[in-house]
Amino acid sequence: MHADDASGAAQHGVSPHDASVDVEGGIVEIRTTFAARGAAEACARLLVERGLAACVQVDGPVLSTYRWRGAVERAEEFRCTAKTTAAAAGGCIEAIRRAHPYENPELLVAAVAAAPAYAAWVRESVGAGAGAGGSP
Numbered sequence: 001m002h003a004d005d006a007s008g009a010a011q012h013g014v015s016p017h018d019a020s021v022d023v024e025g026g027i028v029e030i031r032t033t034f035a036a037r038g039a040a041e042a043c044a045r046l047l048v049e050r051g052l053a054a055c056v057q058v059d060g061p062v063l064s065t066y067r068w069r070g071a072v073e074r075a076e077e078f079r080c081t082a083k084t085t086a087a088a089a090g091g092c093i094e095a096i097r098r099a100h101p102y103e104n105p106e107l108l109v110a111a112v113a114a115a116p117a118y119a120a121w122v123r124e125s126v127g128a129g130a131g132a133g134g135s136p
Contacts, residue, residue, distance in 0.1 A: 025119035026086040031108040032096055033064065033077040040078040043099050052092040053082040054125035086111065088126045 030053075034040040037058065044056035060078035067073070084092050093107055114122065 025114060025116070025123070027112050027114045027119050027122050028084055028086050028089050029110050029112050030082040030084060030089060030092055030096070031079060031110075032100065032106050033060075033062070033079050035075065035077055035101070037061075037078045039099075039101065040080050043096060044080055044082075046099060047082055047084075047092060047095060050095065051125070051127045052088055052095055053084040054122040056080055056082045083122050085123055085126045 032043075034043065037060070040058045040060075044053075044058050047053040047056050058078055058080055061076040062079055063074060064077050065072065065074050080096075082092055082096075089109055093109070096105065096107060
C-alpha cells in the first residue's frame with residue numbers, strides 16, 4: 001500500500017496494517033456490463049438509491065470478445081460491480097435485468113471476503129434506501 005492509500009483505506013474502516021477480513025459476512029459482488037456509460041451509471045444509481053447495493057463501481061471501457069448466435073463478436077462495454085449482501089443479491093439481479101437493454105446480460109455473482117468494518121458498512125447500507133448508510 002502506498003502512503004497515499006492510507007487515507008483511502010481509513011475511509012473504508014481499514015487500517016493500512018490490518019490484514020483481517022470477514023470471510024463469512026455474506027458480502028457478494030455482482031458484475032454486469034453495458035454498451036453505454038450512461039446506462040451503466042443509471043443502473044449504478046438505481047441500485048444504490050433502492051438500497052439494493054451499498055456501492056456500485058463503473059469502469060471501462062473494456063473490450064469484450066464473445067460468441068453470440070454462432071458468431072464471434074467484439075464490443076466496447078462498461079462494467080458495473082455492485083457490492084451487496086447475499087440476502088439482497090436476488091433483488092439486485094432482478095433490478096439489473098429489468099433495467100438492462102441486453103437480451104441476455106452478463107450477471108456474475110461472487111462471494112467475497114472483506115475487511116470487517118467494510119462488510120459491516122455494506123450490510124448497514126443495503127436495504128437502507130436513499131440517504132442512509134453514511135460513507136464507507
